[in-house]
Amino acid sequence: MDELLEQILAECHPYTAQGNLANYIPELAKANKNDLGIYIISSDDRIHRAGDYGKKFTIQSIVKPILLLLALMDNGIDVVREHVGVEATGKPFDAINVNEQALLSDHINPMVNMGAILMCTLIKGDTYQEKFERLLDLTRKLADNNEICLNEDVYLSEKRTGSKNRALAYMLKTYGMIQDDVEDVLDCYFRACSIQITCGDLARIGYILANHGRMPYTGERVFPAEYASFVNAILSTCGMYDGSGEFAVKVGVPAKSGVGGGIMAVVPTRMGIGIFSPALDAKGNSVAGIKALELLSEKLFLSIF
């Protein structure tokens, strides 16, 4: 297995040259385009890893399933479903996703920015600072890593330059979907995206989703099994932006990517996978990361379909 990982990394490494670093915030453009790391935890609690698996990077959109999880844990499925829909939007991740006449909650998916911004409002906490602290706590718990913290530079960079997210949030405010101060909500969202993690953290979080809410080793239940199925189902239809259909056909497991270069893949009942490779394709997905998952899925028959 370790041999297989090395072989896959070698085969995928050239693909890093085909992508580009995210450049919409200056901090992300400082990454090393050639990095490629992978980390796997299987259900029998074995660990396999290779390449730059120890590098830190910001979680970006991979925080969306965690935001959704916390919103589910705080409110239950029914309340969350009143605020967001679960259909694929057929649009890019930061799509404006409104028709001119009306913005309906059913049109907002928690895996696109608008929906994730809404999730921030659903998390419990007296202040948005407190909401964020609770999100960070959950992330640390799921990743079994208390050292996870905010990347201040990325956070400040996001906060300074996030015009499109501001536009999306003011749109939500316009349609009465945000009651609180828009800048407060956005501050929480920008912090959430700037949480700094490694491949190992993503693998551990993915493992718990794969094992329907239970921690590795201890088997401790962190959240109900039905929340895992809920999140995995949405990841499967919408987790890889508007490349989700292609990913389902070629890899066939629930997964979420972020523009920081991370991918968290969930192989139900079998494994959690964390990948890092910051060179992105036009849809915002890690080029070499997707290729590595394709090969891994082929070799290990991971597709759930």
Place this chain on the structure above:
Amino acid sequence: MDELLEQILAECHPYTAQGNLANYIPELAKANKNDLGIYIISSDDRIHRAGDYGKKFTIQSIVKPILLLLALMDNGIDVVREHVGVEATGKPFDAINVNEQALLSDHINPMVNMGAILMCTLIKGDTYQEKFERLLDLTRKLADNNEICLNEDVYLSEKRTGSKNRALAYMLKTYGMIQDDVEDVLDCYFRACSIQITCGDLARIGYILANHGRMPYTGERVFPAEYASFVNAILSTCGMYDGSGEFAVKVGVPAKSGVGGGIMAVVPTRMGIGIFSPALDAKGNSVAGIKALELLSEKLFLSIF
């Protein structure tokens, strides 16, 4: 298990009152709104069935995965992918699905009408009559039922009244995606939608998709395993029209519905399910059929997520 089915049917029967018969072609409006039948074949080749499982109805959109399968068998994945995309469109099944400027193959999904019409052109055959015959042969083979045939009344009704499909097909012609005579292509498509089947037929076809291309009992391989994964992945993201996300969350298996009231569900490696209940919700999915699959999924832990 038989008891479970009876219990589920009893619980779901009241839901038939909540839906409406498809009325866009007069023939479909002649169905009995109260019908509800279910038929399951499991991987150990056991059969379970209940209710109106013997009733005949037209396959309608459930022919789409069969059209896709035949196009794959005739051309391979790469050629098919040159003609259609695999992303969810975020639109209803008969959506016009073009932006004003350009219609690109990547925007056309084989599970919506435009894509299914295109699949007709990819099937091998000297004439569209021959293409249709080959489709009918494959359907009979997959369903292990040589008596499957066309419902002439529905076919003629579709052919007479199919303005929207004509509009969609001429749009494809406009953008050079159809080379042949539009009426010939549509005739094949209208026939395809009018194939008459039962729950048992759907269960057997679903079984083969669940078992990655092998027939029940004999284990004979009808198509390569990778075509099954390809079709199941698309069903999972787009099979239930713009209710696919909701279905993934609540049921969690690849499935395809048709406005004739049928649903074919594919439980990978475990079972094929055929359902018939012609009262539809606003998205064109069988109301009681979806409810029955929800209960079945919950009781038997069918969700793949």
Place this chain on the structure above:
Amino acid sequence: MDELLEQILAECHPYTAQGNLANYIPELAKANKNDLGIYIISSDDRIHRAGDYGKKFTIQSIVKPILLLLALMDNGIDVVREHVGVEATGKPFDAINVNEQALLSDHINPMVNMGAILMCTLIKGDTYQEKFERLLDLTRKLADNNEICLNEDVYLSEKRTGSKNRALAYMLKTYGMIQDDVEDVLDCYFRACSIQITCGDLARIGYILANHGRMPYTGERVFPAEYASFVNAILSTCGMYDGSGEFAVKVGVPAKSGVGGGIMAVVPTRMGIGIFSPALDAKGNSVAGIKALELLSEKLFLSIF
């Protein structure tokens, strides 16, 4: 004045090289790209003309205001307004112009194809052949030219290749806006677009719109003044496709262009202008023709704004 026209033609002639012949039907691509002609009839019944004003070409979209006029003459403003709106669509001339949910008459403008196709259904006549004969009669009357007739080659070419218009017409049928046989309606529309005229014909028709319904020389009233204002107002906001705003700013008179290379301009109370130059810009308007109207408007202070 004749000197001015010659000077304008000389200045505009180089612009013919910047455009392209319409190529969506083969017949139109046979025109001479360098042609440029202009014909003016002023309200004091003087005639000025220069260049290729005697060349024949097909009327194409310039038939739209005549179709609208005949629909108004046959039904009155109120009935016509029940079938079409008068707002600019912000879309190209052959835009699909439907949102997914519903196609409302208010969204259909008689200066885009869908609306013009609808006008064919409003014209009186027992058959679509008779409707077309009445349209041809009106065109001859307005142009004071009984020799105007159909260009059979263009008509047959349109009929053979008009996939997009077929798509648009079947869309209208889908939404119940066309009751009659779609091919019959389209046949009338294709014939209408294939009427063969010259710059002089367009100038005479434009003159009558400029003089609120009265013929040159005789002053005979052909239609009520309010129909002229109605048509001129729509020409002003929508006559030059999605270049209508630019044209209003630069030329400032109601006008209609066609992909055959013609432009009919209406200078209210002052003149009718016919222009022919078949090299088109990306929006389907004659490049040199628009330039000539810009210069003419500047020199003669034609803008109504």
Place this chain on the structure above:
Amino acid sequence: MDELLEQILAECHPYTAQGNLANYIPELAKANKNDLGIYIISSDDRIHRAGDYGKKFTIQSIVKPILLLLALMDNGIDVVREHVGVEATGKPFDAINVNEQALLSDHINPMVNMGAILMCTLIKGDTYQEKFERLLDLTRKLADNNEICLNEDVYLSEKRTGSKNRALAYMLKTYGMIQDDVEDVLDCYFRACSIQITCGDLARIGYILANHGRMPYTGERVFPAEYASFVNAILSTCGMYDGSGEFAVKVGVPAKSGVGGGIMAVVPTRMGIGIFSPALDAKGNSVAGIKALELLSEKLFLSIF
């Protein structure tokens, strides 16, 4: 003529009951729904007025042509055209008006909010406070009324509640069309919309546009004639929101309405008209105001078409 105005007001007054006060900002909802006033200055410098012509109200969208004028005076037509287009958008006034992929300057019209916000950035001035002062000065000059000033309550209300305008401005920022601080730009725009005027002010401003840049009485030129034609042309195609086509057909003169209940109409070479009646139709236009202009146009043959 005064008799005619009284008669028209009497006929139109009942229409005030059909509309509703703008309620998107609380201050506007405080107006008197029954108010109806009209003020006309003709080119021979006569004044006619009737009804509530002395009431003060906020200019709202009628500031858009003044913003455009000042941007033209400060930069010339070419520079302004680099930043905005002139085509009708086919959308409501506050439409998001972007497609998902790209926001192009050609898609932004200065008569919709996005374009007007952009005009604020084009006005000369070291600060946005100074830009606004220059706009206020021009408004006073055009209206020949030095007492025109800001309605502080409306301004603060707009500033506090303007989520949709914030969304639009951040969208412009996202696409690099705004360089400056978004809140600074919006502050200028909110102030601009909150300028308080009367029917007489609107009539005088309209008069200057009708007389191609010259003041009444003195004949002093305030801006070049071509800027008047430019503004009048855009008003004609886009001045009455997505009711511009209907207005062109029924009234037939360039005009601009605001949700404060004002309408400024420009009858080229003949008159400037100011109307006030705060009960609005669904498109944001004054119901009784439009009716009054219809009658006036019919009686005085005002249509330019």
